[in-house]
Amino acid sequence: MDKKDYHKQLKKIVRRIYIFCSSIILIIILMLLFFFGYFKKENSLIEDNSFEIFTISNYISALDDSKDNLEIKYGFELFKSTPKYLGPQNGNIEIAYAGNNL
Structure with missing residues (x-):
């Protein structure tokens, strides 16, 4: 080389x-x-604290009494009160699905 x-x-x-x-x-x-x-x-969306707190209860209470809205209200009440209907506090132990409030 x-x-x-x-x-x-x-x-x-x-x-x-x-x-x-x-x-x-x-x-x-x-x-x-x-x-x-x-x-x-x-991220301006995260730091923006000026938004109003929105909950589903506020939305449900704002619905009028049309047929579709009555079904929505019924479904929300059923979903919210499922432990009352299936849990140990329903009053009839034979229809209780579980011993916990699930």
Whole structure:
């Protein structure tokens, strides 16, 4: 191997080592920036506390007495009172489904 080829090979190796080390340093810098919250995106929906608290009870009480809304009200009451109908507090132990209030 002559001196010219040796220098050419050495330059290739040095260039590859330089690119590899630069890539590692860049990855480390990006990871540090990410972990310390530099890329943190502010979510205005989460921080906005001006919204009104909405519960299903408020929605149900606002319904009128149409046929569909009466079915919705009945289903909500049935869902809400299931432990009363199936649990140990229903008054008739023979129709109690479980001993707990599930």
